[in-house]
Amino acid sequence: QSALTQPPSASGSPGQSVTISCTGTSSDIGKYTYVSWYQYHPGKAPKLMIYEVTKRPSGVPDRFSGSMFGNTASLTVSGLQADDEADYYCSSYGVINNNPYVVFGGGTKVTVL
Amino acid sequence: VQLVESGGGLVQPGGCLRLSCVASGFTLSDYWMHWARQVPGKGLVWVSRIRGDGRETNYADSVKGRFTTSRDNARNTLYLEMCSLTAEDTAVYYCGRDEVLGSGSLQHWGQGTLVTVSS
Numbered sequence: 594q595s596a597l598t599q600p601p602s603a604s605g606s607p608g609q610s611v612t613i614s615c616t617g618t619s620s621d622i623g624k625y626t627y628v629s630w631y632q633y634h635p636g637k638a639p640k641l642m643i644y645e646v647t648k649r650p651s652g653v654p655d656r657f658s659g660s661m662f663g664n665t666a667s668l669t670v671s672g673l674q675a676d677d678e679a680d681y682y683c684s685s686y687g688v689i690n691n692n693p694y695v696v697f698g699g700g701t702k703v704t705v706l
Numbered sequence: 707v708q709l710v711e712s713g714g715g716l717v718q719p720g721g722c723l724r725l726s727c728v729a730s731g732f733t734l735s736d737y738w739m740h741w742a743r744q745v746p747g748k749g750l751v752w753v754s755r756i757r758g759d760g761r762e763t764n765y766a767d768s769v770k771g772r773f774t775t776s777r778d779n780a781r782n783t784l785y786l787e788m789c790s791l792t793a794e795d796t797a798v799y800y801c802g803r804d805e806v807l808g809s810g811s812l813q814h815w816g817q818g819t820l821v822t823v824s825s
Contacts, residue, residue, distance in 0.1 A: 594767050596749070627809035631750070638815035639750065644806060650813055682750050686809040693764050695740065695752040695810035 597622070597683055597698035604704040605673045613681055613701045615666045621687025621696060623664040630659060630668045633680040633700070642681075643668060670703070678705045707731040707814045709801050714819030721791055721823075727784040727801030727816055735759065735779040738808035741786045743797035744818075753799070754786065755808055769795075791823045 598616040605611040615628070622628055630643040641650050643659040646666060656671045666685070670677050683698040713725040727739070741753040754765045754775040763775050774787040784801050798820050802812035 596751075625809075627806065627811065629809075629811045631812075633750070638800065638817060639802075639812070641805075641811065641813045644811035644813075645809075650805075684750075684752070684810050693755075693808070694766065695755060697742070697750045697752055700749040 594687075594689065594694050594696055597685060597696055599681075599683060599698040599701045601699070602702045602704065604706055605670075606706045607673050607675065609673050610669055610671045611673060611703060612667050612669045613683075613703070615668070615683035615685075615698050617664050617666075617685050617687070617696070619664060620689050621685040621694075622661065622666055624688075625686050626661070627686035628659065628661060628666040629684045630657075630666075631682045631684070632677075633682060635680075639682065673705050675705050678703060707803065709803065709814060709816035711799065711801055711816040711819040714799065714821045716822045716824060717791055718825050719792055719823055722787065722789040723791065723821060725786040725788070725799055725801075725819060725821070727786075729782045729784065729803070732803070734777065734782050734784070738804035739777065739784045740802045740804055740810065740812060741773075741775060741784075741799060742802060742812075743795075743799045743821075745797045751797075752810065755804070755810075756784070757808065788821070791821075793823050795821065796823045797821060 631639040798818040803814040
């Protein structure tokens with residue numbers, strides 16, 4: 594159940610794209626298509642942006658997209674807007690020794706320059 | 707859909723505390739539910755999950771044997787019983803509703819309740 598690995602920070606200018614990586618193991622990201630991404634503003638509840646690697650909940654702009662290759666998932670935010678400045682967390686479902694778990698990444702702070 | 711946590715507060719090291727999460731706007735028994743926490747200024751950490759009928763629970767290694775998740779679907783309430791608490795358990799605790807079979811896809815969250823473990 595080791596935390597997923599995310600870069601601590603990422604940044605881009607308005608209108609640009611930023612991509613955040615999330616690296617897990619062969620027990621979670623490498624085995625299951627249950628990767629989620631959350632946008633988090635301190636003091637507020639996390640907001641689900643992507644689930645099942647690539648799906649967007651209703652109301653989430655299509656500027657947000659997800660992908661996965663091997664043990665690494667990625668979130669891309671295109672056409673950066675000031676409102677996108679936030680912390681982003683990935684999570685994945687996994688199983689070790691027949692014990693299911695969910696694990697989050699350490700979070701990435703996205704700054705809009 | 708609304709989730710409202712309560713029960714947080716100050717507790718001494720080694721003590722116990724029970725958090726509640728009252729659900730409204732949906733049928734609680736239809737969903738896996740999760741608890742997660744965040745130490746202020748640090749990242750989100752998954753704590754536990756419980757199946758809709760309450761017959762399966764899973765825990766993070768860091769809380770296994772100390773925390774117990776349960777639910778009372780008739781009362782629309784989810785619980786987290788926490789014992790043998792240490793300073794490392796100080797955090798804001800959130801409950802969340804899973805949209806996809808217990809996978810951790812949490813679209814609806816409560817506002818959180820702060821637990822402080824200190825003497």
